[in-house]
Amino acid sequence: MDKIKVGVAGYGTIGKRVADVVKLQKDMELIGVTARSYSFRMATCAEKGIPMYAINSEAREELSENGLKTEGMVDDLLKNCDIIVDCSPKKFGKENKEKFYVPNKVKAIFQGGEKPDVAQASFVAQCNYDEALNKDYVRVVSCNTTGMCRTLNAIDKVFGVERVDATMIRRGADPWDIRHGPMNSIVPVLELPSHHGPDVQTVLKNMKVFTTALSVSTSLMHMHNLIVDLNKAATVDDILDIFKKTTRVRVVSNAAKVRSTAEIMELARDLGRNRGDMPEICVWKEGIGVQNKKLFYMQAVHQESDVICENIDAIRAMMGFKDGAKSIQMTNETMGIK
Amino acid sequence: MDKIKVGVAGYGTIGKRVADVVKLQKDMELIGVTARSYSFRMATCAEKGIPMYAINSEAREELSENGLKTEGMVDDLLKNCDIIVDCSPKKFGKENKEKFYVPNKVKAIFQGGEKPDVAQASFVAQCNYDEALNKDYVRVVSCNTTGMCRTLNAIDKVFGVERVDATMIRRGADPWDIRHGPMNSIVPVLELPSHHGPDVQTVLKNMKVFTTALSVSTSLMHMHNLIVDLNKAATVDDILDIFKKTTRVRVVSNAAKVRSTAEIMELARDLGRNRGDMPEICVWKEGIGVQNKKLFYMQAVHQESDVICENIDAIRAMMGFKDGAKSIQMTNETMGIK
Amino acid sequence: MDKIKVGVAGYGTIGKRVADVVKLQKDMELIGVTARSYSFRMATCAEKGIPMYAINSEAREELSENGLKTEGMVDDLLKNCDIIVDCSPKKFGKENKEKFYVPNKVKAIFQGGEKPDVAQASFVAQCNYDEALNKDYVRVVSCNTTGMCRTLNAIDKVFGVERVDATMIRRGADPWDIRHGPMNSIVPVLELPSHHGPDVQTVLKNMKVFTTALSVSTSLMHMHNLIVDLNKAATVDDILDIFKKTTRVRVVSNAAKVRSTAEIMELARDLGRNRGDMPEICVWKEGIGVQNKKLFYMQAVHQESDVICENIDAIRAMMGFKDGAKSIQMTNETMGIK
């Protein structure tokens, strides 16, 4: 079988991780990535032997002056790819669609910063793989939405979810980002609900989710405190059992001294994960509580990495690979996810 | 009328504020505070002319060597006071009670770090002033519990509260505290419910409150995201109206660029508040939401100062001043609280 | 004697403090401040009874819609003032000079964010008060430059300064600023020397100063680690003695448990300072070291407040008040500075 020819537009937090993982898939070939300007990111990209395509002649020149060779321009990349994973900053995805992907008749995946209507489906592999089958444009939802979909969908299947109320405690900026705060404050999102609730419904169509959100001074992970009204009574052990059996969800434990998002990240480094990533949603064993049909749990979301595996599965679905469970398994194995 | 003779045990975050505000009350006299060791805190205490009583002879000597005069030992303070406000660190209050207050037959107020059974009543002035009337031992509840009681009690009176689910996002350490973290992490409280829910019930006896909590890297304020099941349907304007009319609650607004706990603290400084304090619980106008009988709101709690006025009112109640509303008004006026 | 009529342009971190302190001067009258848009800052300004002048009709309307009355437009303010203290953001001072102050023939003080050539003199009261006498345009240097000038000038007078090498550890953002980082990083200024060294020389003309700088995740104060080559040998006690005698410099001490910038800010709050400010430059007693003619010391600079008193003294100098020492004393007394 021919390998799927994949390009990555935007070599930032998400793009560089997608590129790394595409290279690990036996059924995919990384044709190249786009390059916008010279930086340590592109220098390392070159060291890894990943072909770079300049977004314009200024970019090509700047890269060249700094000793980095480009294989051509964006158009050359588009010509050689079956599908582009667009990892541009928020709102540029839509622009790129009109300007590049539609005219060049290349399939494209967008990230959660874009509005849902940029694509034919919003996607979380273990929830709605089939919706992306053979589609031309698919949107992988945001890190937070992905995190809620994974655990809520698993609970819904067994106990039925009547309603969800969640508080999202968001990291203020990514680890490499020195420009943004807050440095010493709590910053509420002053709209109700926050956008996360409606976004879950682009994947889990009938789930009632109300979310409030705030940002804090940390760069490592987001945290979700969830309250779920179940259709049927459950026990803590029932819920724990579900999470243990759910792919891309990891149960962590205070008993093993995982007491914080910092220790989850340390665990990821100890596990030898690429870039120290933790793509699984981490649920605390001791943070699960049940009162009759009311369930409480706390989960941590690694904003840099949880959607990477989703992008890989979306590629397969859009290229016609029908077995979602198999795709998830293939992706997981290459990333060391159980 | 004779002034109430007040002593303060423990001149830390709470104690020094209580001392400042006792001095502002026309019906009270600050007899003195206890001193444990030399520090800038005690040097400033001396500059203010507040009499200091050493907790032991080593303390007296250390203070003396650094040029600070003490008026006597703790026993001398106890002899001269009608009531002691105990602001010792957690658990020392109970010790002090057995060792000092019971034998010396002096009334005492404890803080929220002590267990409820240290006292005859747990106290939030606008909720249960009368319970503290003429009591010998009263416990002012913690900053977080006080914050929840003030707003929930006000809502309960008008619309009835069926159930509360709250997430407490706690400051990791006080502004002056350089030893404690977290510096870059979110640290969940891995017990369900956190102790805050049951603690609310020591004041609002019949309120069903379930709380989860976590600590973040900020020193300024705590934040509460609350979900309230009401007995009767309400509108956002109804709720806003209640908060505007409730004493020691302040409605803040994104429209006035109060977007964070940092800007609340800046507002307090702009208002000329002593030490830059904000003793009012701050509720965001734009953070109030209603879906039928479900109410959402977000409030910020200044952990250093919201309980100070409670201590003052508790003094009056315990000394037999019967008019709670009048006491609250007297205290508020001296602190610049509307 | 007629009072000096003062206006303040820009009601931010510096402007609002200058306004507060102008009001405390017996020889000055605060005519008003400019207002750019509605916010809690302007609402509090109105509560204090400070007249506001809108920068344009949109501003006037926005303020009016939010219940805040303006006394007129900027031109009205200019007409009624002898002198304007311009506290606009960086670079706007120069614009305002050309647009407003020169055409209206009103004297103006600029802040350290402007380039030196905006004014006829750069100013630190205790170093070069006389240079500002009767000038039309004076620039108060930045918080960091002010801090270095105060202590270095004092040492230079007694022991002679051959050369200074200093590392400036800067706060990343002000306490109210939720937008800027870094949250978890050290960010070097990658130009040598940093601009602080040359800026000191606009006040202390012959001092050789080389500075390097970096930003860290704190909002409270800047810190300077200084290495000074002296012309004559000194002892630690000699230096300590100088600092104790120097106005607007405060010796703090580990022995009194002032171990950090956080505890300096706590001290300022304990002292009852307006807004919790510490306008004095704080030098650590235990941070002073001498090796022959090499002197080491560490000082902390409260970026929000150390230049406020300088602006007040600059007003007097520019309006012809000849006795610098007297002006400094008058200003200090109103601010509680020893």
Place this chain on the structure above:
Amino acid sequence: MDKIKVGVAGYGTIGKRVADVVKLQKDMELIGVTARSYSFRMATCAEKGIPMYAINSEAREELSENGLKTEGMVDDLLKNCDIIVDCSPKKFGKENKEKFYVPNKVKAIFQGGEKPDVAQASFVAQCNYDEALNKDYVRVVSCNTTGMCRTLNAIDKVFGVERVDATMIRRGADPWDIRHGPMNSIVPVLELPSHHGPDVQTVLKNMKVFTTALSVSTSLMHMHNLIVDLNKAATVDDILDIFKKTTRVRVVSNAAKVRSTAEIMELARDLGRNRGDMPEICVWKEGIGVQNKKLFYMQAVHQESDVICENIDAIRAMMGFKDGAKSIQMTNETMGIK
């Protein structure tokens, strides 16, 4: 040739990294590590197949109850090893020496938290490899001392170092450490010089180094601002050339958008380094300045990893491997260091 049998005592930040890298050496065999209690660290250790030896019977039981098998007790580990790398917390190394290593006649390496007299030599491979040859007890100096020795030694060899004055801006706590601050403060070390200067002299015997230090709210790296009086005049290019040629030193550049310690850590992750580590000392190209014989430079030190390679080289030296340059090269290759 027989492989060197290595044990690791203390499986924390340093110990787990040493264990990982020992496994990569062709001439070494990792016999096992000590285990003190159950945690995610030990669970991951078990997953990696590293043999664990319990420090006492309680530890063995606790590990066993949590499903982790131990190979025996510490005595069993000692019997099977040629050399132990002791990575215990500060001061425990000395205790372990008396209690375990001397009686069992096993060679041992200590870390920089121990005092120099715990060992026969203090060690930085590229500075004094030969001093550790065939020794029984060697101390690898601290991360900060190692960082200064690497760059200063290189400069000294070419231009001669007359004197060094350095400011160390230290990270407040490691990334996984949620207990320690400061969260929002700068905390000076109030002793002069800080211990770092004298510690450099345990390796570079004749170098005059004076250091001041302070802690800030970051977990990623330490930073050093250095001022060096050279014996001979140099240019920026001369110095840059030295750093480029010096092993375990990396020149980073603002031009490549490495503007902060956060971006250095991101670079390490992009490079695919194990645990995202950066064992090289990073010097900023644009942070190098020269004024005649005075040199300024800024370097960042990854406190978790820069000493790991030193421990590996120390093992070889102590076991009689004579060629230091060859050892450094062997170690570097396994860690991906140029």
